[in-house]
Every structure is written in structure tokens, then in C-alpha cells.
Amino acid sequence: MxxxxxxxxxxxxxxxxxxxxxxxxxxxxxxxxxxxxxxxxxxxxxxxxxxxxxxxxxxxxxxxxxxxxxxxxxxxxxxxxxxxxxxxxxxxxxxxxxxxxxxxxxxxxxxxxxxENLERIYNILEKDLLSNLLNRRALEKKIKEQMKENKSSQALIIIDLDNFKILNDTLGHQEGDRVISFVGLKLKEIFKNNETLGRLGGDEFAIYLEDISKKDLENYAKKLVKQLEVTIEDIKIHSTIGIAFDKKGIYSFEELYKLSDTALYSLKKNDNKGKYLISVS
Structure with a gap:
């Protein structure tokens, strides 16, 4: 040469x-x-x-x-x-x-x-821009990856914001966007080191947790109900929370999602808004 x-x-x-x-x-x-x-x-x-x-x-x-x-x-x-x-x-x-x-x-x-540019693009594609949490596709992918390695208890929490549609219809989508951003910040505060937080779409959010007890889940649920409550011009936004708790860590994402969604629907059906329900399996 x-x-x-x-x-x-x-x-x-x-x-x-x-x-x-x-x-x-x-x-x-x-x-x-x-x-x-x-x-x-x-x-x-x-x-x-x-x-x-x-x-x-x-x-x-x-x-x-x-x-x-x-x-x-x-x-x-x-x-x-x-x-x-x-x-x-x-x-x-x-x-x-x-x-x-x-x-x-x-x-x-x-x-x-x-x-570095590719990573930035990847983050944009993976993130929900309003909440700054994972979007639905990225969240599901991440949960399924974690489930492959998980050998302990696991839980999926689904949060639905009550009166969110009324807020949007009455005060406009800008106020609704502010609430979504607020919830994203609060979830990051409550689950400090957990990256498996996401927005499922609309006014629904989800959190996946591993190696957790029922007592810890109850503590998180109470904290969520309290800290996600906000009132904007007499419209009270609070959270209804459905939780699937899998003690042995054997359920798939689809099975956990169905259990937590069923728990959430049960609360809504019986007009128990602003409450939480844990389905134990």
C-alpha cells in the first residue's frame, strides 16, 4: 500500500x-x-x-x-x-x-x-408524543420480550380516564392533550425505574410489572387512583383501573390483557368509576 x-x-x-x-x-x-x-x-x-x-x-x-x-x-x-x-x-x-x-x-x-440518528428515529417511532410513553405497538412488543425472560409473578395494569370524552367535547382537544401529558408525567413519577409504561390509545394507559406481590399492586393502585385525579373547570377526571395479577408468571400478554380489561369493564359496568379491581390468577 x-x-x-x-x-x-x-x-x-x-x-x-x-x-x-x-x-x-x-x-x-x-x-x-x-x-x-x-x-x-x-x-x-x-x-x-x-x-x-x-x-x-x-x-x-x-x-x-x-x-x-x-x-x-x-x-x-x-x-x-x-x-x-x-x-x-x-x-x-x-x-x-x-x-x-x-x-x-x-x-x-x-x-x-x-x-445515533437511527436511534432518535427509532425512539420517535416507539414513543407516543403526547404522553412521552411507549405507544401501543412498542409497549406490546416490549412486554412480550420481557415475558420470555420472566420466571416470577407478573401483572398488567390498565387505566381508563373517566370523563375524558366530556372534557374533550366541552373544553376542546387541547385540554385533553394536557391531561394526557399530565398522566404520562405522573406514571413516570410513580413507576420511577420502570420503562414498560405505555399509552394504549385515547384515554387508556398500561403498565407491566414483574416480580411483584398483590400487596404492592394494591399500593400502586391506590396511589394511581389518588394521583391521577384532576379537576379542570368543574370536570373531574379520575381513573378506573383493571389489574391482572399472575402469581406464577405463566400467562401470555393476550391472556393478561383480557383479564385486566375484563376487570376494568366490570367496574365500568357496575358504575364503580374511580376504583380499582385486581383479578388474581
């Missing part, structure tokens, strides 16, 4: 051994600028081992490398590394194997900006 091209290329360029550490034999100044280490620091602190910078599963990356070598194809891969300041960076790695020298000629590009 021409030394002039090696230095002038606008991204990181390396020559690495085909070993388990991807030991760096040579690298351009752009590479060292990218990672924040000097050439001497890489040698002293990391023994020139590129693998020392990698955050993701090395075994998976090495498998990709071996496949590229065996098939004599170019390696084209994206993964994360950590720079000197412990900042996580996404890189796009393109490498060509030289069988005679048993080395890889590598070009790496910093694509962190792209991944």
Missing part, C-alpha cells in the same frame, strides 16, 4: 495480523485520531491489539473474520469500539485478506452519527 495514500485517506486505515487480537502492524494518523490514543500509547497500553478496543462480542466478530478468510471474500462489518475517553463508537469495518502475508488491509469509518 502506498504510504502517501495510507496517510491521505480520510478514514482509519490499518494493516493487521490475522491473529486472535488483530494485532496492528501499521496504522495511519487518522486511525489514531479516531481512537484518541497515540501510536506509542496503543503499543504500551494495549500491545497494539485492536481487539482491546472492541466492545461487542469478539467471538462473533472472529467468526465473521474466519468466514471471510475461508471464502476469500471481503470482510464488511459494523460493530462498536471504545476510544481513549471511553466513548462508544460505531464503526464500519471493510477488510481484505492477503493470504501470502497473512494480514488484513483494513479501512474503518466512524458511523456513530448514523447510529
Amino acid at each position: 502506498s504510504i502517501g495514500f495510507f496517510e491521505k485517506i480520510g478514514c482509519g486505515a490499518l494493516i493487521c495480523k490475522n491473529d486472535e487480537y488483530s494485532t496492528i502492524l501499521e496504522a495511519n494518523s487518522e486511525f489514531y485520531k479516531m481512537i484518541g490514543y497515540t501510536k506509542e500509547e496503543m503499543k504500551t497500553l494495549h500491545q497494539n491489539r485492536f481487539s482491546e478496543l472492541v466492545v461487542d462480542d469478539l467471538s462473533e466478530i472472529l467468526e465473521k473474520v474466519n468466514q471471510a478468510v475461508d471464502s476469500k471474500k471481503r470482510l464488511d462489518y459494523e460493530y462498536r469500539i471504545k476510544n481513549k475517553d471511553n466513548k462508544i463508537m460505531w464503526i464500519h469495518d471493510v477488510a481484505v485478506y492477503d493470504e501470502e502475508e497473512n494480514v488484513f488491509y483494513v479501512v474503518i469509518m466512524d458511523i456513530t452519527y448514523r447510529e
Whole structure:
């Protein structure tokens, strides 16, 4: 490789051994600028081992490398590394194997900006903009993922805001939007570290909880009834809450949803608005 091209290329360029550490034999100044280490620091602190910078599963990356070598194809891969300041960076790695020298000629590009933008877009698609909670699709997906790992008790809480339609019809949707935002903030306050909070749509919200007791559920329900109550120009908004409590953690999302929705409907049917009901299974 021409030394002039090696230095002038606008991204990181390396020559690495085909070993388990991807030991760096040579690298351009752009590479060292990218990672924040000097050439001497890489040698002293990391023994020139590129693998020392990698955050993701090395075994998976090495498998990709071996496949590229065996098939004599170019390696084209994206993964994360950590720079000197412990900042996580996404890189796009393109490498060509030289069988005679048993080395890889590598070009790496910093694509962190792209991944950050994709994450922002992902968050927008996953979030309900008014409540700043998960939207229905994202909430259901997250609950189902958690259920795969759950081995303990679980519960699904469904909240319905009473008199919300009257508020919208009387004072307009702007006041209704303010109430939705208020409820989103309150739910985040009550369930501080729980990210499985969502708006099902309209005036309905849901919370999924794991490893919880019936007593804790009752405490949450009482707190919700009290703290989600708000009066706007003589229109009183309060919450009716249906809860499905699965002691053994064996129910599916659909089954939990049906149980909590049935509990909610039972309260509404008997005009027990502003109350909660726990269905235990």
C-alpha cells in the first residue's frame, strides 16, 4: 500500500495480523485520531491489539473474520469500539485478506452519527408524543420480550380516564392533550425505574410489572387512583383501573390483557368509576 495514500485517506486505515487480537502492524494518523490514543500509547497500553478496543462480542466478530478468510471474500462489518475517553463508537469495518502475508488491509469509518440518528428515529417511532410513553405497538412488543425472560409473578395494569370524552367535547382537544401529558408525567413519577409504561390509545394507559406481590399492586393502585385525579373547570377526571395479577408468571400478554380489561369493564359496568379491581390468577 502506498504510504502517501495510507496517510491521505480520510478514514482509519490499518494493516493487521490475522491473529486472535488483530494485532496492528501499521496504522495511519487518522486511525489514531479516531481512537484518541497515540501510536506509542496503543503499543504500551494495549500491545497494539485492536481487539482491546472492541466492545461487542469478539467471538462473533472472529467468526465473521474466519468466514471471510475461508471464502476469500471481503470482510464488511459494523460493530462498536471504545476510544481513549471511553466513548462508544460505531464503526464500519471493510477488510481484505492477503493470504501470502497473512494480514488484513483494513479501512474503518466512524458511523456513530448514523447510529445515533437511527436511534432518535427509532425512539420517535416507539414513543407516543403526547404522553412521552411507549405507544401501543412498542409497549406490546416490549412486554412480550420481557415475558420470555420472566420466571416470577407478573401483572398488567390498565387505566381508563373517566370523563375524558366530556372534557374533550366541552373544553376542546387541547385540554385533553394536557391531561394526557399530565398522566404520562405522573406514571413516570410513580413507576420511577420502570420503562414498560405505555399509552394504549385515547384515554387508556398500561403498565407491566414483574416480580411483584398483590400487596404492592394494591399500593400502586391506590396511589394511581389518588394521583391521577384532576379537576379542570368543574370536570373531574379520575381513573378506573383493571389489574391482572399472575402469581406464577405463566400467562401470555393476550391472556393478561383480557383479564385486566375484563376487570376494568366490570367496574365500568357496575358504575364503580374511580376504583380499582385486581383479578388474581
